[in-house]
Every structure is written in C-alpha cells, then in structure tokens.
Amino acid sequence: MLDFLIAIVTFTAIYAVVSLGLNLQWGQAGLVNLGQVAFFAAGAYTAAILARAGTPFPLAVLAGMVVAALLGALVALITPRLREDYLAIVTLGFAELVRLILLNEKEIGNGPSGINAIPQPLHELFSANYPLFFAFLTVAALIVVYLFNERLRRAPLGRLLRAIREDESVVASIGKSVLAFKVETFSLGAAMAGIAGAFYAAYLTFIAPEMFTASVSIYVLVAVLIAARGSNIGTVLGAVFVSVLLEGTDFIKDYIPFGTGVQIAAVRIIIMGVILMLVVLARYRKVVEG
Amino acid sequence: MSADALREPATILEVRSLSKRFGGMQAVNGCSLRIAAGSITGLIGPNGAGKSTVFTLISGFLRPDVGEILFDGHRIDGLPAHRVARLGLVRTFQTPRELRELSVLENLMMVPRPQFGESLVGVMLLGSRRVRREEQEIEKRALEVLRTVGLDHQARRRAADLSGGQKKLLEIARCMMCQPRLALLDEPTAGVNPSLINDLVEMIRLLHAGGVTIVIIEHNMNVVMRLCEHVIVLDRGEVMCEGTPEQIQRDERVLAAYLGSVP
Numbered sequence: 001m002l003d004f005l006i007a008i009v010t011f012t013a014i015y016a017v018v019s020l021g022l023n024l025q026w027g028q029a030g031l032v033n034l035g036q037v038a039f040f041a042a043g044a045y046t047a048a049i050l051a052r053a054g055t056p057f058p059l060a061v062l063a064g065m066v067v068a069a070l071l072g073a074l075v076a077l078i079t080p081r082l083r084e085d086y087l088a089i090v091t092l093g094f095a096e097l098v099r100l101i102l103l104n105e106k107e108i109g110n111g112p113s114g115i116n117a118i119p120q121p122l123h124e125l126f127s128a129n130y131p132l133f134f135a136f137l138t139v140a141a142l143i144v145v146y147l148f149n150e151r152l153r154r155a156p157l158g159r160l161l162r163a164i165r166e167d168e169s170v171v172a173s174i175g176k177s178v179l180a181f182k183v184e185t186f187s188l189g190a191a192m193a194g195i196a197g198a199f200y201a202a203y204l205t206f207i208a209p210e211m212f213t214a215s216v217s218i219y220v221l222v223a224v225l226i227a228a229r230g231s232n233i234g235t236v237l238g239a240v241f242v243s244v245l246l247e248g249t250d251f252i253k254d255y256i257p258f259g260t261g262v263q264i265a266a267v268r269i270i271i272m273g274v275i276l277m278l279v280v281l282a283r284y285r286k287v288v289e290g
Numbered sequence: 291m292s293a294d295a296l297r298e299p300a301t302i303l304e305v306r307s308l309s310k311r312f313g314g315m316q317a318v319n320g321c322s323l324r325i326a327a328g329s330i331t332g333l334i335g336p337n338g339a340g341k342s343t344v345f346t347l348i349s350g351f352l353r354p355d356v357g358e359i360l361f362d363g364h365r366i367d368g369l370p371a372h373r374v375a376r377l378g379l380v381r382t383f384q385t386p387r388e389l390r391e392l393s394v395l396e397n398l399m400m401v402p403r404p405q406f407g408e409s410l411v412g413v414m415l416l417g418s419r420r421v422r423r424e425e426q427e428i429e430k431r432a433l434e435v436l437r438t439v440g441l442d443h444q445a446r447r448r449a450a451d452l453s454g455g456q457k458k459l460l461e462i463a464r465c466m467m468c469q470p471r472l473a474l475l476d477e478p479t480a481g482v483n484p485s486l487i488n489d490l491v492e493m494i495r496l497l498h499a500g501g502v503t504i505v506i507i508e509h510n511m512n513v514v515m516r517l518c519e520h521v522i523v524l525d526r527g528e529v530m531c532e533g534t535p536e537q538i539q540r541d542e543r544v545l546a547a548y549l550g551s552v553p
Contacts, residue, residue: 166390174375
C-alpha cells in the first residue's frame with residue numbers, strides 16, 4: 001500500500017511538471033499545444049541515452065531539458081504565425097512524428113524494444129528506500145518548476161504573456177515582438193516537459209515509444225483544463241486528479257466486485273473524455289456570453 | 291530656421307500610390323498622401339472609403355499590394371507591425387481593444403519597452419531592486435497617464451468591466467503611454483456620448499501638445515472642425531481632395547460622395 005502511494009506521488013509529480021509546462025504555454029500565453037508528449041519523450045530519451053553512457057543524473061536532466069527546449073523552439077518557428085488553429089495541428093502531428101521516429105529509427109533508442117537498464121541516481125546509497133528517495137527528488141523538481149512558474153506569473157513577463165493571450169495585435173501595436181515572446185514561452189514549456197521526461201526515464205529505468213502516445217498529451221491537457229486559466233496550483237491539483245484517476249483506479253479494481261480490469265480501464269477513458277467535454281462546454285459558453 | 295522650412299513644414303509621413311485588394315474589392319486604390327510633422331490631420335470619407343485599411347497598411351498590420359510608405363524619409367512598407375511601432379508610429383483601434391483580463395493599470399504597464407522584468411533574467415531576479423524600481427517607475431507613469439485621461443479611479447478594475455466610453459479613453463491612454471511621434475487614431479469618438487466627446491477632444495489636444503503628430507479618422511464633422519488644420523477626403527480607396535476643414539465643407543464633390551451621386 002505504501003509502495004503504491006509512493007509510486008502515485010512520483011507519477012503525479014512527473015505529470016504535474018509536464019502540465020505546468022503546458023500551463024505556461026496555454027494557460028498564460030494562450031499557445032495551444034496538443035503534443036506536449038513529444039517534448040516529454042525527447043527529455044526521456046536524451047536523458048536515458050546519456051545516463052547509459054555514464055552521464056551524471058543532473059547533467060542528463062539538463063540535456064533532456066535543453067533538447068526539449070530546442071525542439072519546442074523549432075515547432076514554434078515552423079508554425080505559421082503561431083496561430084491557434086495551426087498550432088493545434090502542428091503540435092499534434094509533431095508528437096506523432098517524434099513517436100514514429102523513435103519507433104522506426106533503431107539507432108536512436110532501439111526502436112520498439114526501447115531503452116532498458118537506465119541508471120538511477122544514487123541508487124547504491126538508498127537501495128532499500130530508493131522509491132521513497134526518488135519520490136522526494138521528483139517532488140523537489142516539481143517544487144522548483146512550480147516556484148519558477150509562479151514567479152513568472154507575477155513578473156512583468158507574466159503580464160505581457162497574458163496580454164498576448166488576450167490580444168496579440170495590441171502587443172504588436174506598442175512595438176513588442178509577439179513572435180519572440182511566443183517562441184520563448186513555447187520553448188520554456190517544452191523544456192519543463194523535458195525535465196519531467198528525464199525523471200520519468202530514471203524512475204522506470206525503461207522507456208519505449210509506446211509510452212509516449214497522444215493520450216499522454218490529452219491527460220496533461222485535462223489537468224490544465226480543469227484548473228482555472230493560468231493557475232499553477234490549479235494545474236498541480238489537476239495533475240493530482242488525473243494521475244489518481246489513471247493510476248489509482250488500477251488499485252481499486254481489486255475491491256470492486258463488478259467489471260474486469262479492461263472494463264475499468266475503459267471507464268477511466270470515458271471519465272476523462274466526459275470531463276474534457278464538460279470543461280470545453282463550460283468554457284465555450286463563457287466565451288459566447290462574454 | 292530658414293524661410294523655406296517655415297513655408298514648407300517637414301513631412302513626417304508620405305504614402306505613395308498605395309493599393310490593397312481583398313478578393314474582389316479594391317479597398318485602397320493608388321492612394322497618395324503627405325502628413326506634415328506636428329499637424330493634426332483629419333482623414334474622412336464615406337463608409338467603405340478605405341480609411342481604416344490605409345491605417346492598417348501604414349502601421350504594418352497588413353502589407354500593401356503596391357505602393358511605398360515613408361516614415362521620416364525611411365521606407366516602412368513591408369516591416370512587421372512591431373517594428374513600425376518601434377520607430378514611433380503607433381495606431382489605435384476603432385473598436386477598443388482593451389486587454390480584458392488585465393487591470394486597467396496593467397493595460398498601461400505592459401506598454402513601456404524594453405522592460406528588464408519581461409526577460410527571463412528579470413523573472414529570476416523578481417524582487418531585486420532593479421525590477422522593483424523599474425516597476426515603480428512604470429507604475430508611476432501609468433498612473434499619471436490614467437490621471438490625464440480621468441481613469442485613475444478605475445486603475446485596479448478589470449479592463450473588461452469598463453464602460454464603452456472608458457474603453458475609448460483607455461485606447462487613447464495606451465497611445466499616450468507609447469509616447470509616439472506619429473499617432474494614427476481610428477475613430478476615437480465613435481459611439482461615445484457628447485460630453486465624453488469633449489473630453490476626448492481635449493485629450494487629443496494634450497497628446498498633440500506633447501509633440502505628437504496626429505492623423506485621425508473621424509465621422510463627427512464637429513470634431514474634425516475643432517481639431518484638424520488639414521483634412522484629407524478618401525473615396526473608393528483614393529484621395530478625392532484635401533484642404534482646410536472650411537474648404538472641405540464647401541466642396542461639392544465631398545457632399546456628393548457622402549450623400550451618393552445625384553443623377
């Protein structure tokens with residue numbers, strides 16, 4: 001039971017970091033990103049490959065972050081004018097592209113069999129309590145990312161990003177490059193997914209392309225959507241909700257007298273879909289009335 | 291100052307045979323005009339004459355199909371909008387574009403440029419003396435501008451909650467905050483009650499007194515008469531005539547354009 005709780009905390013913290021990245025992009029600056037999983041995967045693979053080559057964990061995390069940030073900047077730059085509708089399609093497609101490359105280019109990460117035996121930081125030191133130590137490490141990373149996002153939200157930069165979200169032509173009309181701020185923000189949000197990916201790889205010690213499907217982007221999207229727009233604490237709570245729903249229901253199924261595991265898994269997806277629809281409906285009504 | 295300079299004031303903006311087509315509609319059709327530095331020029335014309343499109347083209351929000359735009363002697367056509375604005379050419383919008391979820395004060399505080407607090411290093415150093423001092427200075431100036439336009443009591447309100455007239459004031463305030471050299475004001479008094487129109491006229495005079503050249507699109511002829519020393523009439527995307535407000539009022543072609551051609 002305790003092991004299970006520690007696992008949930010770790011997963012939640014990782015999801016929360018990915019979600020905070022999306023909240024920065026979407027919640028603050030209004031940049032839609034339906035492919036956050038691509039940057040998560042980029043961070044995971046970069047860190048995994050480097051860790052196996054003997055790179056210390058902090059450097060592997062840093063590298064995962066940088067690669068994800070660069071990919072984020074690339075996606076932002078190839079999207080025409082970074083318009084919302086284009087961005088939705090490009091990010092969705094890009095994530096699929098990344099997954100397919102990882103699946104088919106065997107030189108990068110062994111294709112479908114993935115990368116295994118990824119070294120864990122300070123494993124010898126905490127052998128027995130390792131999961132607990134790693135949970136603390138991940139939560140620490142979450143706190144750092146959370147504090148950064150909160151700081152950004154309260155800083156003049158946060159104000160400008162909200163201005164871009166509200167009406168980018170106003171921001172252009174006063175002489176500020178909307179494109180530059182958008183690329184920077186998108187890249188930052190991707191970097192956060194990259195950090196989370198590096199932790200994910202080290203936590204599981206095994207990664208494969210099948211772990212990085214579009215559904216991850218959707219889970220993260222739900223976490224951000226159920227929070228009040230731009231709220232970091234809301235996003236973290238959203239991630240808690242999503243990860244408890246995803247991982248927690250695995251645990252409950254032993255206690256539920258009806259339904260098979262597959263059926264319960266399907267119910268999870270249904271709940272997620274219904275939440276997504278309800279939130280979008282509520283938001284849409286607000287937009288129409290406003 | 292030489293005698294020549296006295297007779298012929300410097301041109302701050304020159305537009306040469308500007309054209310823009312939207313599908314089947316020729317919105318601007320070979321429009322040429324000059325704006326004298328330090329003037330207040332009215333741009334009038336019937337609905338659909340292409341006035342707003344001309345503003346949109348000059349300010350870089352749209353690219354012209356043909357034509358040249360010179361600001362202070364330098365070509366600016368083809369430059370993106372933010373680059374044009376950086377040169378000191380700032381437009382306002384016909385429909386106020388308040389940043390709804392920001393406070394009235396924040397609507398102005400995001401204007402000054404560059405801001406250290408808008409950089410990533412500035413985010414890291416939030417709370418440092420440099421960022422705090424910068425914010426204090428910006429806030430002070432924003433409050434001054436709000437006082438000028440009479441919105442200082444609304445500073446902490448959400449911009450979305452302002453009345454229509456107050457949003458018009460905020461639009462002018464943002465322009466003041468930019469400290470431009472040339473301001474393009476797109477119908478600053480449209481849809482505003484008569485008493486507020488007087489306030490807006492005063493504010494435009496204040497803006498002008500601060501050394502800003504102004505071009506104003508305006509339907510209210512009374513406002514045009516009170517503010518403008520020069521008026522340019524657009525019709526079907528080209529300049530029909532120009533002159534002093536008195537000359538324009540007497541011009542029969544202008545009357546015909548507004549009332550429709552008489553058979």
